[in-house]
Each structure stands twice: as structure tokens, then as C-alpha cells.
Amino acid sequence: MMQITEGSFAVAEAVRLCRPQVVSAYPITPQTHIVEALADFVANGTLDAEYITVENELSALSACVGASAAGSRTYSATTSQGLMLMAEVVFNAAGMRLPIVMSIANRAMGAPLSIWNDMQDSISLRDAGWLHFYAEDNQEATDLHYIAYRVCEDHKVLLPAFVCFDGFILSHTYEPVDMLTQEDADKYLPKFSPLERLDAADPISFGMYATPEYYLEFRYENDKALKGAQDVIATAGKEFKALFGRDYSAMVEGYRLEDAETVIVAMGSICGTVRDAIDEMRDAGKKVGLLKIRVFRPFPSEDVAKALKGAQRVVVLDKNISLGAKGATALEVKDALYGSTTPVLNYIIGLGGRDVRKKDIREIVALAEKGQGDQFYGLRTEVL
């Protein structure tokens, strides 16, 4: 059913329909509305779950780890500083192979303090072994939660996932969202069936000690499961499309890529702006296309290389920076294109909530055509 609703509320509603049995989260801007709504659902009886209130994010994710190990479908949500406080547990959850789903309302990292949007938070934990989904709009943000649970709980995967959507730009924006019914959601998402679970009658420990003779192999298994998740995402996406019509089976999505000389690679809500800018540039005779990356981990290197094959230049927009190197997406794209002569030009944009407009996209494409890349775009040089 189509509803005009706030992004955070739409996500909370989708999570409710996924029937998590345990929710534990600590409120932090701009994620707050999600967990407020979920607390309401539990209090008014529309969500039959334990809502564990905690003193901070470290405890929130720790509670989820325990609950997931005990065999519950678990959910959390956070952003920025809250995610960093969880960091130790983020790695543990992946190593213990627990299919926790966590929404990230993407926000900049301090210092300086910023509550505004970029993707530095989740990107900084790209190596933790979680799946990373990035949503372009609130429809996608809600739908990716069903997909995430389906994929994560598959016994071929058994890994946790971040479902990332841009703080404020999506989380606090009202958009039309086609919401599943409970019956639909139940049809798509079966009950969580854990491989093994904590049970006092048959004790077991998770994430035990591994000596140097075993640790390397455990990391190999984690990496293999994460890379293998691509096939499971493809299947889960196809089944979602068959039921509800929206297609999330591909890790990447192209827009007007045919005959495109310049291809812009981007993630998240900026893709909407890029699509509009591309339409205008196409009308003006410029052959520009978009490659949107929906799944950042596992990184779909082969799909990216295939999609960028005909491009004369690749423009990578990063709302993050691996300080001392480049934007994280650019590093991945360069790796995917290793051995090709196609220039990859990286632009660091929109950090800490700086607005990125259609005219900025046009200017970036103009810079790329002149070969001027690998820069922070839109620097206010008068304050430097």
C-alpha cells in the first residue's frame, strides 16, 4: 500500500514487518526516529519483541549478539559515533556468524562534530565482515531490510548486514513508499532458523579462541561466505521481484549507460540527483551515464568492470575519504579496473552535509573531461 511517510518511519515499519524478536538500540541523531517508532510498536503491542534498553551502543550491539546467538531474529540501528562505539562488537558479530540486521542512518564522523550526512561511518567499518547495502531512496531503504534478513539468515551466508541510508536526506524526508502487508512480508521472509544456538541444556560457546594454527582459516571462511553472498542476494532479489515487482537482484544498477562516454559511479541518495543531472546533460548532447553501487560489501568487482567497459572516463563520487589515500569507492573501482587504461577520477563530495546539486554534478563532469580529478570538490578556498 502506497503511503507518504518519513524515511525513518518507513524503515521502522519495514523492520516491524520483518518480525524481529529482539530489538536493542541506543538513540542517536539522525537514527532516533527509527528506534522511537520501534519502541512505540513494542509498547502498543503491534510488534511482539523484546525491546532491550541499554546505556550505550556497545551494549546495544552486545545485546543483539547474545540474542542472535540464542536464536532470535535481532535488529539494531545506529549512526556515526554510535557505530564507532560498537566497533569491537561489529567485528565479533561477523566472526561469530550472527545474522543481525542493523540500519545505519549515515552521518559524518567527528571531530569536528557534525550531525549531518556523509558515509564515513559505515565505510570506516567496511573491513568488519558485514554486508553493506546502500539505498538511493526510502522505497529501497525499506525493501533492503527484507532482502537483508533473507540473505543474512541463509545458512550459506550467516553474516550480519548494514542497511545504510543517508541521514536526514532520506531518514527525515517524506516520500511515497509502497509498504508490504504483514502477509506479504511473511510470504517472503520465513522464520529465522539458526544453524546452532545457545541452549542451557546443550551448552555451546560462540567465537572461541583460535590459535595461529586456525585463525587464518577462520578469516578465509568469513571472506568466502561474504563473497558467496552475491549469489544469495541475486536469488533473494529475484524472488522479491517476482512477488512485489521491484528488482534488487543486481549488486549494481546502471542508468543510461548505453554509449556513455563518462560514467559516474555513486552510492546512496546522491544517485537521484545524478540521474536528473544526466537527463539534462543528455538533452544537451553529453553522453553521460550512472553506475549505482547498491552492494558495497561484498564488492561486485566483476559487475563494475563489466558495466564500465565502454566508458572513456569514470567519475567516482565519494561521500567519504580514506584519509591519506582516496575515497573508498574510488579505490574499489580502480581495483576492479586494474589493467585497463580507462582513467578513474575521484571527487570527494558532500562531506558533513554539504549539499550536492545538479550543477555540481555538471561541473564535476566538466572537470573530468579536462582530466582534473582526485580532489575534494567544492572547497571554499576563501576559508583555507
Added chain:
Amino acid sequence: MALAVGCRARPGKSRDNKTGSWRVFKPVFDHEKCSKCGMCQTLCPEGCVHEDTEGFFDPDYAYCKGCGICAAECPKDAIAMKQEEK
């Protein structure tokens, strides 16, 4: 043997980890001097000192890390730390 997903383990699995290989100095117990007070067993951080049927104590070398606490605490100086020869 396939690895357990998520490094999961049943109780008692830590016994597979034979920490005796870490040892540089080996405690050697002299039953002639021993008064059977049991301090070595009480204070062993590894829990690897066991009492035999006659009431004497001996370490399980499969797990003894050679920390030397038993030798330092023995009131009869009945435990000598000898360098391992490997």
C-alpha cells in the same frame, strides 16, 4: 575436520589447546621434600597440578606453561624449575 561456523565449540574444547608447548622452564616436583600441603595445586593458575592416590602432587606437563608460581610458593622448596631441553 571442517571448522565450526563462527568458531563455535562444545564445553571442554579448551583441553585441545595444549599450552605445555609454551614452557621454557619445567617444574620438577621432589616427593622426598613434599609435605603434601597442596599450595602448588591451590595456586596453579592453569589448574594443571593434580593430587595422586598417595596424596603427592604433580603437574600435567601437557598444560603446564612453566610460570613457576608453584616453585616460588612451595614452603618446602620441593619444586625446582629446570630449563626445558627441546
